[in-house]
Amino acid sequence: MQSITIRRPDDWHLHLRDGAMLEGVIADSSRDFARAIIMPNLVPPVVTTEDAEAYRGRIMAALPKGDRFEPLMTLYLTEHTDPDDVEKGKESGLITAVKLYPAGATTNSHGGVRDIDKAMPVLERMARIGLPLCVHGEVTTSDVDIFDREAVFIETVLDPLRKRLPELKVTMEHVTTKDGIDYIKSAERNLAGSITTHHLIINRNAILVGGIRPHYYCLPVAKREHHRVALRQAATSGDARFFLGTDSAPHVDPLKECGCGCAGIYTSINTMSCLAHVFEQDNALDRLEAFASLNGPAWYGLPINEERITLVKRAEPVSFPVKIETGAGPVTVFDPMFPLHWDVER
Numbered sequence: 001m002q003s004i005t006i007r008r009p010d011d012w013h014l015h016l017r018d019g020a021m022l023e024g025v026i027a028d029s030s031r032d033f034a035r036a037i038i039m040p041n042l043v044p045p046v047v048t049t050e051d052a053e054a055y056r057g058r059i060m061a062a063l064p065k066g067d068r069f070e071p072l073m074t075l076y077l078t079e080h081t082d083p084d085d086v087e088k089g090k091e092s093g094l095i096t097a098v099k100l101y102p103a104g105a106t107t108n109s110h111g112g113v114r115d116i117d118k119a120m121p122v123l124e125r126m127a128r129i130g131l132p133l134c135v136h137g138e139v140t141t142s143d144v145d146i147f148d149r150e151a152v153f154i155e156t157v158l159d160p161l162r163k164r165l166p167e168l169k170v171t172m173e174h175v176t177t178k179d180g181i182d183y184i185k186s187a188e189r190n191l192a193g194s195i196t197t198h199h200l201i202i203n204r205n206a207i208l209v210g211g212i213r214p215h216y217y218c219l220p221v222a223k224r225e226h227h228r229v230a231l232r233q234a235a236t237s238g239d240a241r242f243f244l245g246t247d248s249a250p251h252v253d254p255l256k257e258c259g260c261g262c263a264g265i266y267t268s269i270n271t272m273s274c275l276a277h278v279f280e281q282d283n284a285l286d287r288l289e290a291f292a293s294l295n296g297p298a299w300y301g302l303p304i305n306e307e308r309i310t311l312v313k314r315a316e317p318v319s320f321p322v323k324i325e326t327g328a329g330p331v332t333v334f335d336p337m338f339p340l341h342w343d344v345e346r
């Protein structure tokens with residue numbers, strides 16, 4: 001039997017939601033991952049260090065007994081974010097990053113930033129104190145095609161911002177295009193990117209061919225095949241600027257399967273099986289640890305995990321549930337459309 005042992009992975013972009021949904025999904029992350037960067041797009045969003053401290057408390061309370069899992073908290077950047085509060089959050093060790101959502105970019109982002117000039121005081125402070133900015137890298141104006149939003153964001157928002165503030169550390173989250181990969185590779189420093197599990201596996205056909213398939217719809221939306229190939233090459237290359245951020249984003253089925261379905265794909269439960277499959281297919285199993293367990297902590301200046309996990313390749317496919325049941329309702333699990341044989345040994 002084939003097996004591989006790696007340091008316990010971390011998830012550098014995760015939506016845990018709140019309340020009954022949080023309680024229903026957290027075990028799927030704490031089972032395989034040691035830490036995760038927790039997205040702040042709740043209703044209302046996590047805007048201040050006080051909000052983040054309270055949310056962290058709710059996450060820890062929902063954690064299954066005996067699981068060791070560290071939520072790394074983020075703040076939702078607004079045009080009114082107080083630089084002193086951000087600095088206080090970093091100094092206390094509570095805050096790992098600040099998240100920029102262009103207004104309207106994804107689930108619960110209407111309170112995001114419209115005019116980046118208004119956020120400059122806090123961005124300048126972050127550059128000075130070394131606190132990374134995580135960006136949802138898409139413009140949201142209606143004249144830009146949804147498949148071009150990432151490329152246009154790089155050109156019109158991100159590159160000018162990085163030229164204005166070269167000391168600011170920026171994580172381009174959930175990169176979905178070759179443009180994004182090439183931009184990150186072109187930067188000498190202070191730029192890295194997270195890549196999701198599902199964007200390594202699906203292209204936009206998954207959403208649109210043979211009928212509308214809402215469980216493959218997420219934001220940023222999956223792109224053309226050549227973009228997926230570029231993401232695969234970056235993720236499996238071992239390049240320290242690329243690391244795992246699942247962007248696992250649960251919505252209950254009634255909110256996905258309707259006239260205006262929500263964006264988000266739920267992958268926490270089977271990410272490590274999917275990744276082992278992807279890396280094996282690309283003859284890169286020896287670089288899975290870099291992508292899932294080493295590059296992320298190096299970028300965020302955190303220690304790597306001492307614990308290990310072992311993935312084994314089983315003769316029979318591993319079965320994951322089609323849906324998980326939560327107190328908020330059923331959540332459909334990402335189906336990679338191929339059998340999964342890799343399994344995390346328990």
Ligand SMILES: [Zn+2]
Nearest residue numbers: 015039247249
């Ligand atoms: Zn996200």
